[in-house]
Amino acid sequence: MNPNFEIIPNTTLQIHICNNRPIELFDLTKSLSALSSQFSSFSISNGESQELKGAKLYVKQVKDGSLIIELIEYASMGLIPIIVENPDLIIGFAKYLKGIYDYFLSGEGEKPLLTVQDCKEFMSIVETTANDTSSKMEFNIINNSTGTIQNTFNITNNNANAIQNKFKKEIDTLKRPTEEDNTHEKQLMTMYQARSDMKSKVGNKAVVDALYERPLNVVFGNEDIKEKMLNSNYNPLKTGYSVDVVVQTIRNVPCAYKIIKLHEISTKLKLVYIIICCIIL
Known part of the structure; x- marks a missing residue:
């Protein structure tokens, strides 16, 4: 059964890309695909039920004003959107993203356990901002009941490029054979x-x-x-x-x-x- 899209979840993940030049479609789809993949992995690891473990992100709407994309969470099965009952999953995902980028930008927090594919996807998420000088990417949480918007974190063009360079080094490290391998x-x-x-x-x-x-x-x-x-x-x-x-x-x-x-x-x-x-x- 498909989710009931007429019921809007209470919590929305908003991606606000403040761009200075047109965004290449390939970069945008690559960024959103990587974001979707990471959310799927996060829901599998952190979902408290089988339905939550299969939760996926859907585009709620795309607004004017640079590029504002609002993403909502639905279970992959069932008639009622899971996010109504558990908004913590999408909020937790936003905090998880922040923790990853904080570590690779400034070394803040514990080093996350990532695969090469994870690193590539986290690089892809900020690709649009990395390719646009003076641009910025905002990650916000919207409470659809009250209309309040809470900013979780921002990534500037300089941040995005620094983060991508750090991930490239991490990929090289992960691909390097360990002493045990040899x-x-x-x-x-x-x-x-x-x-x-x-x-x-x-x-x-x-x-x-x-x-x-x-x-x-x-x-x-x-x-x-x-x-x-x-x-x-x-x-x-x-x-x-x-x-x-x-x-x-x-x-x-x-x-x-x-x-x-x-x-x-x-x-x-x-x-x-x-x-x-x-x-x-």
């Missing part, structure tokens, strides 16, 4: 080049045939690992090591092995044994 456990490593100076931070290279044929620089996770591998009674160039390594990259190109754990040391005479152990384990 960890390879119990790999057979042989030293290709070893420095006798234990204080040296560079010059040590190793090969892990199972990962890459060419030698990569070695970074030791701690001094104890370095001491056991390079300052023992064995020649490190004739010794095999069973290690957990993180492959470090520069622009997605492998450049170094960071050894985070040393499992076993074996001389060349026992190399076959350590190979078998690494394969089995």
Whole structure:
């Protein structure tokens, strides 16, 4: 069943775009689509009933005066608009938006847990303002019973551009592989080049045939690992090591092995044994 659109909910989310030049239709639809998507996610997470979890935003009206868009909430099923019974959902959504933008603009509050898609959508919401110098975007809550308008927050052109830059950096961070993603456990490593100076931070290279044929620089996770591998009674160039390594990259190109754990040391005479152990384990 479809919602009864003849009944107007008590609370309206008003988006007032104070633009200085015509708004490109693509930017406007992109902004509203992103806003709708974020509201759907918010209602799923915060709706107190199955109907509220399926609530969606609908355009109530578009007014003159720059561009004023009024959005109301209806349940996706049922005859009576849910917003009549629970205006807190749309009010909470407006506050949620404010919290997100406050954090990425000024670092205020706790960092929200967002996906790459979330970041893209929050960028899209302010796209019209970011593309129009001296423009402003107002987010207001209207009480349709009393006609009162309460401003929740505003975003200026400078704010919008700063926010989008912050989200771009956040997307890069979210897409960057974590150390855990690049960890390879119990790999057979042989030293290709070893420095006798234990204080040296560079010059040590190793090969892990199972990962890459060419030698990569070695970074030791701690001094104890370095001491056991390079300052023992064995020649490190004739010794095999069973290690957990993180492959470090520069622009997605492998450049170094960071050894985070040393499992076993074996001389060349026992190399076959350590190979078998690494394969089995």
